Each structure stands twice: as C-alpha cells, then as structure tokens.
Amino acid sequence: MAKIIVMTSGKGGVGKTTSSAAFSTGLALRGFRTCVVDFDVGLRNLDLIMGCERRVVFDFINVINGEAKLNQALIKDKRLENLFILPTSQTRDKDALTKEGVERVMEELKADFDYILCDSPAGIERGALMALYFADHAIVVTNPEVSSVRDSDRILGVLQAKSRRAELGLDPVQEHLLLTRYDAERVERGDMLNVKDVQEILSIPLLGVIPESPAVLKASNVGQPVTLDDKSNAGQAYRDAVGRFLGEDIEHKFLKPEKKGLLDRILRRSA
Amino acid sequence: MTGAAQPRALPFQLRGNTYTMMVLKLIDPGHPEFDDMLRTKIMQAPNFFRYAPIVIDLEEIADTEFDFNGLRARLYDLALVPVGVQGGAPEMQMVALRAGLTVIPAARTPQPMNVARAKPEAAPAAAEPTPAAAPVPAPEPEPRGATLIVTEPVRSGRQIYAPRGDLIVMAPVSQGAELVADGNIHVYSTLRGRALAGVAGDTQARIFVQSLDAELVSVAGFYRISEDIEPALRRKPVQVWLDGNVIRMDPLG
Ligand SMILES: Nc1ncnc2c1ncn2[C@@H]1O[C@H](COP(=O)(O)OP(=O)(O)OP(=O)(O)O)[C@@H](O)[C@H]1O
Numbered sequence: 457m458a459k460i461i462v463m464t465s466g467k468g469g470v471g472k473t474t475s476s477a478a479f480s481t482g483l484a485l486r487g488f489r490t491c492v493v494d495f496d497v498g499l500r501n502l503d504l505i506m507g508c509e510r511r512v513v514f515d516f517i518n519v520i521n522g523e524a525k526l527n528q529a530l531i532k533d534k535r536l537e538n539l540f541i542l543p544t545s546q547t548r549d550k551d552a553l554t555k556e557g558v559e560r561v562m563e564e565l566k567a568d569f570d571y572i573l574c575d576s577p578a579g580i581e582r583g584a585l586m587a588l589y590f591a592d593h594a595i596v597v598t599n600p601e602v603s604s605v606r607d608s609d610r611i612l613g614v615l616q617a618k619s620r621r622a623e624l625g626l627d628p629v630q631e632h633l634l635l636t637r638y639d640a641e642r643v644e645r646g647d648m649l650n651v652k653d654v655q656e657i658l659s660i661p662l663l664g665v666i667p668e669s670p671a672v673l674k675a676s677n678v679g680q681p682v683t684l685d686d687k688s689n690a691g692q693a694y695r696d697a698v699g700r701f702l703g704e705d706i707e708h709k710f711l712k713p714e715k716k717g718l719l720d721r722i723l724r725r726s727a
Numbered sequence: 728m729t730g731a732a733q734p735r736a737l738p739f740q741l742r743g744n745t746y747t748m749m750v751l752k753l754i755d756p757g758h759p760e761f762d763d764m765l766r767t768k769i770m771q772a773p774n775f776f777r778y779a780p781i782v783i784d785l786e787e788i789a790d791t792e793f794d795f796n797g798l799r800a801r802l803y804d805l806a807l808v809p810v811g812v813q814g815g816a817p818e819m820q821m822v823a824l825r826a827g828l829t830v831i832p833a834a835r836t837p838q839p840m841n842v843a844r845a846k847p848e849a850a851p852a853a854a855e856p857t858p859a860a861a862p863v864p865a866p867e868p869e870p871r872g873a874t875l876i877v878t879e880p881v882r883s884g885r886q887i888y889a890p891r892g893d894l895i896v897m898a899p900v901s902q903g904a905e906l907v908a909d910g911n912i913h914v915y916s917t918l919r920g921r922a923l924a925g926v927a928g929d930t931q932a933r934i935f936v937q938s939l940d941a942e943l944v945s946v947a948g949f950y951r952i953s954e955d956i957e958p959a960l961r962r963k964p965v966q967v968w969l970d971g972n973v974i975r976m977d978p979l980g
C-alpha cells in the first residue's frame with residue numbers, strides 16, 4: 457500500500473526542500489519506487505535541487521487542470537531508476553491547488569508508487585495545508601532554534617486538526633522529527649537548542665539529526681541530492697534517517713562537535 | 728504581582744475572560760427561506776437566543792460580494808447580536824471589520840457550541856418549552872460536571888475548552904496553546920502555554936500542574952503571567968488557586 461509523506465515545518469528556509477530531495481533519493485536507493493512532489497507553487501526549486509530543471513515541460517498544476525497527463529509531467533531521475541519528480545509551476549498562483557485536483561493526482565500516484573513525498577511550502581496557508589492534507593506520515597523539519605521549534609509545534613497542531621486523517625477520524629498522521637542544520641559546536645556553546653530540548657518540547661519521535669554541512673550547498677549547486685555524497689556527514693545522516701523510517705535501529709550520530717585530530721587538521725577534511 | 732490586584736486608585740478593573748458563543752455557520756445565506764428557517768429554529772428557545780452574541784462563520788462562503796451588511800440587519804431583526812466573524816476571505820473580513828465586527832482567528836475559536844453563556848445563571852435554554860412539532864430539538868446544555876480528558880499534546884495555536892466541567896490533560900501543553908475550563912484544570916505533564924480555570928466565574932476552581940512552565944495561569948478571570956511566577960516553582964508540581972482576589976501558587980506534594 458502506497459504511503460504519502462509530507463515534509464513540513466511551518467517556518468521557511470529550515471531545509472524542507474533539501475530534505476525532500478535527500479529523503480526521496482534515500483528511499484529510491486533502498487529500492488522503493490518513489491515520487492517527490494513540489495507543492496511550493498510559484499517558488500519551485502525542488503527541480504533545481506534534483507538537477508532536472510531543464511527537463512520540466514508540464515507540471516503538477518497542468519495535471520490538476522487536466523492540461524497534461526500525469527506521465528507527461530513526471531520526470532524520471534537521471535541517476536536512479538525508481539525515482540520520479542513531479543515539479544510545480546513557477547508562474548501560477550496557489551489557488552490552482554484544489555483539494556479535488558490534488559486528491560486525484562495523489563490517487564493516481566498511489567497506484568504506481570511505494571512512497572509519495574510532498575515538499576511543503578512554508579507557512580500554514582493553502583499550499584502547506586494541501587501538502588499535508590493527504591499525508592500518512594509527516595516529517596517535521598526543525599532547526600535547533602526557538603522560532604523554528606514553535607512553528608513546528610504549530611504545524612503539528614494543524615496536522616492533528618486539519619489533515620484528512622484527522623477530519624475522517626482515522627488513525628492519526630504518524631509524526632517524525634527531523635532536526636536539520638544542527639551545529640553541534642554552537643549547541644555546545646549554548647547558542648542553539650540541543651536535541652533533548654527540542655524533543656522535549658515537541659515530544660514526537662526523533663527520525664534524525666542532520667548536521668550543518670557545506671556539503672548541502674555544494675550538492676544543491678550541482679543538482680545532486682546530498683544523500684548521494686558518500687563522504688559527507690549530512691549524506692550519512694539522511695541515509696540513516698531513511699533507515700530509521702524503514703524501522704531499522706540506528707544510533708544517532710553527529711550530536712557532538714567533531715574532535716579535530718591532527719590528521720583532520722592536516723587533511724582539512726570537509727564536514 | 729497578580730493582574731487583577733491593581734492599585735486601588737485605578738477607576739476600572741481590566742481582566743481577561745472567556746466566553747462561549749454561538750457560531751452561525753453560513754452554508755447558503757441566499758436561500759429564499761433562510762430567515763424563516765432561522766426564525767423557526769430560534770423560536771424553539773426564544774429567551775435563550777434573545778440578544779445572544781453570534782459569531783458568523785464565513786468559511787463556506789466563496790462569494791466575496793455577498794451582502795454582509797444585509798445579513799447583519801436581518802440577524803438584528805431576529806434579536807441576535809453579531810459580534811464577530813471567523814474564516815472567509817480577507818476581503819470579507821475587511822468588510823466585517825468596517826461593519827464594526829471583530830475577526831476571530833479560527834484556531835483560537837472554541838468548538839462551535841450549542842450553548843452561549845457567560846455566567847451559569849444566564850443559560851435558561853433547558854427551561855424553554857420545546858414546541859411538540861419542532862423539526863429539530865432545541866439545543867440542550869450538556870450535563871454539568873462532564874470531564875474532558877485529552878491524551879494528545881496540545882500544540883501552539885490550539886485551544887481546548889471544557890464547558891461546565893474539568894479538563895484533564897495527560898500530555899505536554901505547548902507555549903501558545905490554551906486550556907480553558909469552567910471547572911478545574913489538571914495537567915499531568917509540562918504546561919508551557921496558558922491555563923484558565925473557572926472561566927464562568929467559579930472562584931473555587933483550581934489548576935494542578937505536574938511541571939509548571941506556564942505563560943499564564945488564571946482562576947475566575949484573575950491571572951498571573953509567566954514573569955510573576957516564582958522561580959522556585961518553575962518546572963515543579965504546583966497548584967494554583969484563588970484566595971480572595973489573589974492568585975496563590977503552592978508546591979504540590
Ligand atoms: N544541513 C544543512 N547544512 C547547511 N545548509 C543547509 C542544510 N540544510 C539546508 N541548508 C540550506 O538552507 C537553505 C534553505 O534550505 P531549503 O530550501 O531546503 O529550505 P526550505 O525549508 O525548503 O525553504 P522554504 O521554506 O523557502 O521552502 C538552503 O540554502 C540550503 O542549502
């Protein structure tokens with residue numbers, strides 16, 4: 457049975473799109489047929505991070521409006537056989553996302569995929585509500601700072617009240633915390649909240665901690681999700697998070713600042 | 728410092744209070760028999776509805792041109808007093824504001840209730856005889872003392888209201904969330920948001936918290952804000968009660 461996952465946060469710029477690209481890539485690497493859908497109408501950039509921006513002809517909104525068939529809009533990832541991207545429109549406004557239209561596309565995707573991952577826009581307006589409405593799982597992307605935690609809390613409230621599962625009284629959406637841009641040194645200095653603080657406030661299971669890493673920006677500049685970067689901490693952390701999502705018991709890494717050993721200093725190893 | 732214990736010199740008293748109000752959700756306000764059907768409904772309990780404050784829910788109204796002021800006048804004719812709107816397009820909310828109504832953010836709105844009252848004695852609904860042929864029964868007050876138990880975390884932006892009864896929460900209450908009860912409030916976890924007990928005026932109501940980190944606590948409209956909570960009580964089990972006009976907070980156990 458296909459599962460719908462929403463990558464959501466409330467607050468903007470915390471790493472939803474980065475995580476959507478990385479997580480969908482991780483699921484596809486594990487052999488699952490995966491589709492990642494961009495709900496950020498007007499501001500799309502998932503296609504950039506996935507490195508497929510030049511192959512967009514039709515988009516999600518075209519499919520909703522009946523101007524294109526789903527398989528005309530789906531873009532096959534150039535690296536992974538079972539990964540697809542459904543990009544969104546850069547030009548239209550958010551009202552194009554109707555509940556009926558989104559539902560139709562979701563149903564059609566469910567027939568063909570194992571996982572459908574929805575990259576939510578920031579905020580709690582229509583786009584974000586549509587992205588989370590049909591979800592079975594919600595990955596709540598949070599940075600270790602107060603305002604981000606507060607907005608994550610708010611979006612969890614919205615999931616409890618406004619998701620399809622909530623409205624129909626079904627089992628609640630399964631919630632997962634993904635703490636991103638975690639800078640262990642700044643946490644240690646007390647400039648940022650630590651994992652325990654965040655978990656205590658949000659009280660949902662911890663899926664993963666993604667360290668702040670220059671590899672993320674590098675990866676997005678070349679349009680290659682960081683999951684595929686074998687040498688980076690962030691890539692490792694995303695692969696581990698995918699493993700935990702699939703039920704594996706994997707220890708959390710990168711919670712402490714790295715001890716800069718002599719070798720590290722000589723080699724100037726990047727994070 | 729207790730909010731309500733202002734210096735005596737002030738010529739007024741300012742305090743918070745919470746009211747349950749009737750929400751009139753518009754589904755088809757242009758229906759030719761809208762007024763008649765609403766009147767029939769009201770006539771089942773005329774005293775209960777007389778001058779009842781009404782919040783108009785615009786969520787289902789797609790037509791931003793709809794005659795808002797006309798509707799207001801029609802409600803006044805039925806002796807209903809519209810005080811605010813919730814939901815709907817921003818343009819419609821602007822029209823409402825210009826018409827002197829407040830805009831109530833939907834997330835902070837209590838669940839639509841069947842009973843509107845500020846003080847216990849102001850709820851004569853049950854006493855009204857219901858016409859035998861009434862197609863729909865008149866709203867009945869829920870039985871006194873019903874306890875509301877919440878096992879899920881109460882998130883920022885949400886409000887939970889226990890009308891006429893106690894509210895028991897078995898999970899964390901986030902900053903920005905609000906617990907409201909006519910009776911007592913128990914939180915068997917951390918309270919980081921607000922808790923308002925005895926909002927219908929019960930000065931005997933109390934708040935019991937396993938770990939107190941609240942933004943605000945209130946009993947019967949008297950309140951204390953976070954800054955005025957003694958550091959020694961923070962993150963500790965505490966009970967909150969009203970001693971005359973003063974909020975007291977004591978360690979528990
Ligand atoms: N682990 C990380 N380390 C360093 N930089 C990161 C990390 N995760 C995300 N970033 C950077 O943070 C910025 C915002 O990321 P991203 O676009 O994924 O956020 P978003 O939540 O999708 O934003 P929006 O709300 O605008 O859609 C980007 O510049 C990205 O490269």
Ligand SMILES: [Mg+2]
Pocket residue numbers: 472473474496576577
């Ligand atoms: Mg984004």
